[in-house]
Amino acid sequence: MSLCIIxxxxxxxxxDAAGLLVARRLRNLGFERTGAEIVEKNGDILGLIxxxxxxxxxxxxxxxxxxxxxxxxxxxxxxxxPLPEDLFHCxxxxxxxxxxxxxxxxxxxxxxxxxxxxxxxxxxxxxAPLSPEVERAVELVCQLIQGVIYGSxxxxxxxxxxxxxxxxxxxxx
Amino acid sequence: MSKPVARTIKVDTLARVEGEGALxxxxxxxxxxxxxxxIYEPPRFFEAFLRGRHFSEVPDLVARICGICPIAYQMSAxxxxxxxxxxxxxxxxxxxxxxxxxxxxxxxxxLHVYMLHAPDFLGYPDAIAMARDxxxxxxxxxxxxxxxxxxxALMGGREIHPVSAAVGGFYKAPAKSALNELVDDLKWALDxxxxxxxxxxxxxxxxxxxDYEFVSLxxxxxxxxxxxxxxxxxxxxxxxxxxxxxFREQHVEYSNALHSVVRGRDCYMVGPMARFNLNFDKLPxxxxxxxxxxxxxxxxxxxFRSIVVRAVELVFACDEALRIIRGYEPPALARAQATARASIxxxxxxxxxxxxxxxxxxxxxxxxxxxxxxxxxxxxxxxIEEDLRSFVGQIATRSAEEITWKCEQxxxxxxPCISCATHFLxxxxxxx
Numbered sequence: 001m002s003l004c005i006i007x008x009x010x011x012x013x014x015x016d017a018a019g020l021l022v023a024r025r026l027r028n029l030g031f032e033r034t035g036a037e038i039v040e041k042n043g044d045i046l047g048l049i050x051x052x053x054x055x056x057x058x059x060x061x062x063x064x065x066x067x068x069x070x071x072x073x074x075x076x077x078x079x080x081x082p083l084p085e086d087l088f089h090c091x092x093x094x095x096x097x098x099x100x101x102x103x104x105x106x107x108x109x110x111x112x113x114x115x116x117x118x119x120x121x122x123x124x125x126x127x128a129p130l131s132p133e134v135e136r137a138v139e140l141v142c143q144l145i146q147g148v149i150y151g152s153x154x155x156x157x158x159x160x161x162x163x164x165x166x167x168x169x170x171x172x173x
Numbered sequence: 174m175s176k177p178v179a180r181t182i183k184v185d186t187l188a189r190v191e192g193e194g195a196l197x198x199x200x201x202x203x204x205x206x207x208x209x210x211x212i213y214e215p216p217r218f219f220e221a222f223l224r225g226r227h228f229s230e231v232p233d234l235v236a237r238i239c240g241i242c243p244i245a246y247q248m249s250a251x252x253x254x255x256x257x258x259x260x261x262x263x264x265x266x267x268x269x270x271x272x273x274x275x276x277x278x279x280x281x282x283x284l285h286v287y288m289l290h291a292p293d294f295l296g297y298p299d300a301i302a303m304a305r306d307x308x309x310x311x312x313x314x315x316x317x318x319x320x321x322x323x324x325x326a327l328m329g330g331r332e333i334h335p336v337s338a339a340v341g342g343f344y345k346a347p348a349k350s351a352l353n354e355l356v357d358d359l360k361w362a363l364d365x366x367x368x369x370x371x372x373x374x375x376x377x378x379x380x381x382x383x384d385y386e387f388v389s390l391x392x393x394x395x396x397x398x399x400x401x402x403x404x405x406x407x408x409x410x411x412x413x414x415x416x417x418x419x420f421r422e423q424h425v426e427y428s429n430a431l432h433s434v435v436r437g438r439d440c441y442m443v444g445p446m447a448r449f450n451l452n453f454d455k456l457p458x459x460x461x462x463x464x465x466x467x468x469x470x471x472x473x474x475x476x477f478r479s480i481v482v483r484a485v486e487l488v489f490a491c492d493e494a495l496r497i498i499r500g501y502e503p504p505a506l507a508r509a510q511a512t513a514r515a516s517i518x519x520x521x522x523x524x525x526x527x528x529x530x531x532x533x534x535x536x537x538x539x540x541x542x543x544x545x546x547x548x549x550x551x552x553x554x555x556x557i558e559e560d561l562r563s564f565v566g567q568i569a570t571r572s573a574e575e576i577t578w579k580c581e582q583x584x585x586x587x588x589p590c591i592s593c594a595t596h597f598l599x600x601x602x603x604x605x
Binding site: 012042044046047049050095099102103106107 | 240284289299301304308311312315318319322332333334
């Protein structure tokens with residue numbers, strides 16, 4: 001199975017770094033040796049549309065806007081379900097992850113299976129460190145993706161369902 | 174006699190612009206009483222944290238100001254520092270910098286024309302909805318953008334926040350064979366840009382013209398990117414070192430971006446329309462012909478036609494990139510060495526959205542002691558408000574929903590990058 005893990009975010013803006021840190025951690029753990037491709041994206045998300053059809057499965061990790069529980073992990077099966085409009089409102093970019101996913105859906109460019117993993121952020125100030133809640137969630141998401149890589153993909157939604165892991169979840173892959 | 178009905182039109186978060194801002198319009202009857210473009214994205218203090226850094230760090234630091242136009246920030250910075258230190262660059266490096274800028278103009282203009290502005294004219298809320306009916310159009314826009322990204326990635330080491338530009342040149346100059354790999358893509362992009370001009374010139378444009386002061390660089394021999402004098406259609410003709418004597422930044426309480434005015438006059442416009450109107454004769458024949466064929470003449474004073482001007486500039490940028498690649502010979506020295514001296518240097522270059530001014534003061538230890546950065550969006554901010562003041566008056570009898578839509582479109586004429594200006598938009602129309 002061709003698999004691509006994409007970490008999105010901005011290293012300079014606190015919890016917005018979460019997706020990139022997941023990608024780096026997986027790379028440091030040697031997951032590219034399993035044949036999975038690991039990509040870091042900051043800024044130009046539209047460029048993703050081109051590469052998606054090449055993969056059977058894509059897992060995209062990004063930080064979502066603060067709500068009520070920093071560090072909470074949401075997982076969407078975006079292959080079958082549109083992303084909520086207000087999910088990524090923390091982005092000041094004119095076109096972000098939701099727009100790229102929905103544009104790709106309209107143009108039939110989605111991978112066979114696209115999972116969007118969101119970590120609810122807390123602080124996005126320039127130069128801010130990662131919050132402890134998000135730091136912990138980064139580790140949990142790495143374990144979640146590890147399960148995908150080694151075939152125990154029950155951690156990700158099968159079809160048309162949205163799952164979330166509360167901030168105090170424990171995941172055993 | 175009944176009192177005029179008061180209306181407030183408010184957009185709390187402007188869509189399809191880069192960054193975070195809001196728009197507030199107050200109407201009494203059909204009369205416009207107040208217009209405010211509120212930039213609430215917090216200031217980022219880049220000018221302050223450049224102080225104390227070594228001058229060689231500046232290009233990488235300022236590239237972080239914007240994910241859409243990092244090259245503009247790098248180019249204004251390196252030129253200002255080179256002027257301060259008296260560094261002469263190799264002619265091939267000069268050409269490579271123009272090629273680098275072509276990449277940024279192509280990706281930025283393609284993004285704005287197709288993904289951000291075209292939905293306004295074709296009657297869609299966004300590019301996603303537009304793609305349902307115009308898939309081929311959106312695909313063309315994305316491929317055009319990608320052609321620009323390829324230039325930036327090759328020249329800059331990566332697509333976002335490139336890392337190769339340096340004071341004195343580039344850390345590494347590309348091989349001719351690497352540039353030649355871009356040629357097929359750029360030939361396609363040139364044809365696609367010509368098709369873009371034909372597509373967008375067929376849109377319906379509101380009848381709206383203003384008496385603008387246009388400000389841009391002007392170079393005796395070429396359409397401007399990195400060099401030239403700062404000129405206007407009202408007699409301004411200055412070197413970049415005289416910028417601060419001729420322009421003034423002023424704080425307004427509702428915005429985190431400073432407003433710019435021409436000293437002794439008022440607001441002005443920078444960007445594609447200013448460049449086109451002041452430099453039409455410097456465009457290559459293919460771009461002038463494309464403009465003439467669609468009836469676009471200089472001076473163009475209808476800001477809604479800026480989408481056509483951007484398309485013409487796409488033609489220019491693709492043609493110029495091909496010209497540079499055809500004539501390219503790698504520089505003997507990719508990066509000229511700098512000799513330190515206490516000095517001040519200023520430079521202005523043409524970002525996709527318009528004139529970008531930088532000034533740096535460097536001490537004998539090669540450290541930055543002061544920095545000033547004036548981005549195009551803050552220069553255009555007061556001009557955008559003046560456009561809205563006049564334009565809302567023309568459409569004041571329409572519904573609040575339609576006024577809101579049209580006002581957002583009028584703001585998008587300028588392709589504002591609010592992230593840059595503070596270093597997005599919410600619309601609030603009040604009828605009172």
